[in-house]
Amino acid sequence: QVSAFETGQKKKTLVILGSGWGSISLLKNLDTTLYNVVVVSPRNYFLFTPLLPSCPTGTVELRSIVEPVRSITRRLPAEVIYLEAEATTIDPVKNVVTIKQSTTVHSGHSGKDTSSSKSTVAEYTGVDEITTQLHYDYLVVGVGAQPSTFGIPGVAEHSTFLKEVNDSVTIRRRLMDVIEAANILPKDDPERKRLLSIVVCGGGPTGVEVAGELQDYIDQDLHKWMPEVAGELSVTLVEALPNVLNMFNTKLVEYTKQVFADTNIRLRTNTMVKQVNDKVVIASHKKDDGSNENVEIPYGVLIWATGNAPRDITRDLISKVDEQKNARRGLLVDDRLLLDGSKNIFALGDCTFTKYAPTAQVAFQEGIFLAEHFSKLSEIESVKHTLSNPSSEDNVDRLTKKLAKLEEKLPIFHYNHQGSLAYIGSERAVADLVWGDWSNVTSGGRFTYLFWRSAYIYMCLSVRNQILVCFDWVKVSLFGRDCSKE
Ligand code: FAD
Ligand code: NAD
Known part of the structure; x- marks a missing residue:
């Protein structure tokens, strides 16, 4: 040219x-x-x-x-x-x-x-x-x-999104803050229970992945550092629809629910958040008979992941x-x-x-x-x-x-969907993969988790990132994760 x-x-x-x-x-x-x-x-x-x-x-x-x-x-x-x-x-x-x-x-x-x-x-x-x-x-x-809030009162003021680097830092600080604050309170203080409740709103892949990561951290590391507090920490995932991960195959949705149940992540589906104040999430829960009831979920940390605006x-x-x-x-x-x-x-x-x-x-x-x-x-x-x-x-x-x-002859854009992957916690992942035009592979479990890791390493934009992420994984498997605020 x-x-x-x-x-x-x-x-x-x-x-x-x-x-x-x-x-x-x-x-x-x-x-x-x-x-x-x-x-x-x-x-x-x-x-x-x-x-x-x-x-x-x-x-x-x-x-x-x-x-x-x-x-x-x-x-x-x-x-x-x-x-x-x-x-x-x-x-x-x-x-x-x-x-x-x-x-x-x-x-x-x-x-x-x-x-x-x-x-x-x-x-x-x-x-x-x-x-x-x-x-x-x-x-x-x-x-x-930007993260969507649908104009729900209190969301922008009281919750943390997970979109940028600083959001991750904020979540870390809040988590450690509430853990240390709860540790000072007596066991029967209801405030202690509230502080140790982590609520994630939105059962799309962001919400599911962060809930899984938080529960892993509680089970694998916090139990070592602060057993008295870790046993009381709870992770609740709130989703307005009947299921989480709605873009995935129904078998994988059921598998995710099972893994959540096994790892004590509380799943509250059919529950649409309507309002948030500084301590409580107020939601409308659709019961099996079709009627609605108002529910209040106290929280110490609220992570908001309900999609894009x-x-x-x-x-x-x-x-x-x-x-x-x-x-x-x-x-x-x-x-x-x-x-x-x-x-x-x-x-x-x-x-x-x-x-x-x-x-x-x-x-x-x-x-x-x-x-x-x-x-x-x-x-x-x-x-x-x-x-x-x-x-x-x-x-x-x-x-x-x-x-x-x-x-x-100017070409037009054709998207080539290669599948969806999501980490669901406890070293398990789900994958809906597309191989060529002819076959779909649906899998969930530990093998899929290894595949998830290798796929993400492959997707990293630079060799430097690839090496650093691998080092991080090795470091965590050897020494675990710490419980400092930073
Ligand atoms: P972004 O990557 O968000 O980039 C937007 C850029 O625009 C940023 O650099 C921002 O700083 C800049 N910007 C903002 N405002 C302005 C302005 N006014 N002027 C100039 N620049 C501006 N997708 C997957 O396919 N697989 C996954 O596993 C996956 N995991 C995800 C996990 C999380 C936690 C999140 C939040 C998203 C995930 N996604 C995933 C979705 C994926 O990140 C987005 O679809 C993707 O980032 C969209 O790319 P983008 O370039 O449109 O926007
Ligand atoms: P999402 O749009 O995929 O899911 C948001 C969820 O929040 C929905 O299930 C919705 O029903 C629920 N919700 C909305 N309002 C609610 C309310 N008031 N109360 C309770 N639940 C409510 O959002 P996301 O997970 O942030 O993902 C955004 C985009 O990024 C998606 O396209 C997703 O595919 C992509 N992403 C992909 C991956 C992956 O592939 N592993 C990971 C993260 C994000």
Whole structure:
């Protein structure tokens, strides 16, 4: 392919928002020599979310599952500019994105900052924030989603999400806080029982995995360090629907329920949380006869994992494009990930609403697709440029045909589902795997757990992450997990 430089054509500016699964996959697969690439994200690292549920208990260290953006950009064929900032508004008419420098990374839930430290730009520069504007020729929106609360009163104030690094730190601190506080109280004090109750709301894979990890920690380690308290700790998983892990095969759902029952994780299905205060979760439980009763579940730690909601920047973009007016759960895109109603904005991953589930697997494949798509777009632009300034040697007819062919042959995105995996605790995992087009394999148990581990090691973005995660697992199997607050 002829580069823009050789044809005298100015390189186009490609701005990529986000440093998560979608954006980083795009970046790693992009021919960065073809564009001026600028990455904007408030998080200067990629986070390997599948192992995040293992972090609050210390099964895996946080540093083992992050990869700095700059270590990724450094290996790319041409320079990529990274700006640690968040996009606050997008002007799809002027092709301008406004960005704000921010040093706090949060789950992004409106009005709630889950970061552990509140360092702001002000501490370093004396100004509250730095705002600037970037012009783009192409924009890729890969800003992910924020945790959903469905506006349920008290959730944002009293619960902890599990989405970012700081959420894991917060869960760890709260857990250790309540354990140490309960340890001071007499055994028959009802406050002690409340403090030692961990409630996880949402029986999707995030809720199930974190419940399993917490129960493992209690059974395998806390029993050694603080037997008197560990015996009283309880983990309750609250789910509005009749079952957990609804995307998995029913056999695996039953298997998960059995493992939970064997390991004393209390499963409260058909129970929809309606309100949360600082000590109690208030829910409506649908009984077998179809009637509803109100239940109160006291808690010391509340982890909220009920899925995704669009971020403010996503809502802002939706409000600015007429074709997006019916978008409720995310940006609407066509089968080439082009935003409906735009000619130069693309979107991928959890910030979109498509026929695919919001998973890392989908975002990753979309990133690979877009990287290829941008190479093709560059080729098209290059032919268009030559056609608009033909030299005597250029065969205009041949170039026109070539352009038509290139445009017609632009591929569309096809998702290749390889299956779903989830850890369910006590060294067991469930897997719904797809081998080629012809067979599904459903399995649960210890062998699946080993498969789960190897699959996640394989999926890690760098060899450094792979080695560090393996070290963490070996370390935990040799020395166990500690009970410090950090
Ligand atoms: P993200 O990975 O969330 O990245 C979004 C990026 O945008 C971040 O870098 C963020 O800092 C940045 N950003 C946010 N706001 C702005 C802004 N205003 N401007 C610029 N940048 C911004 N999926 C699986 O397939 N398998 C799993 O095992 C799995 N496990 C998971 C475990 C947990 C605990 C969680 C929370 C999710 C898990 N998922 C899993 C889902 C998976 O993580 C998401 O589907 C995936 O991260 C989506 O990728 P994304 O690039 O769209 O968003
Ligand atoms: P989810 O949307 O998969 O599940 C949320 C659950 O919360 C649902 O079962 C829902 O019924 C329940 N819920 C909602 N409101 C409730 C309420 N008020 N009271 C009680 N229960 C309520 O959410 P998630 O687990 O956070 O996952 C988000 C996305 O990330 C999904 O697409 C998931 O597949 C993906 N993910 C995948 C993995 C994996 O593959 N191992 C792990 C984590 C997340």
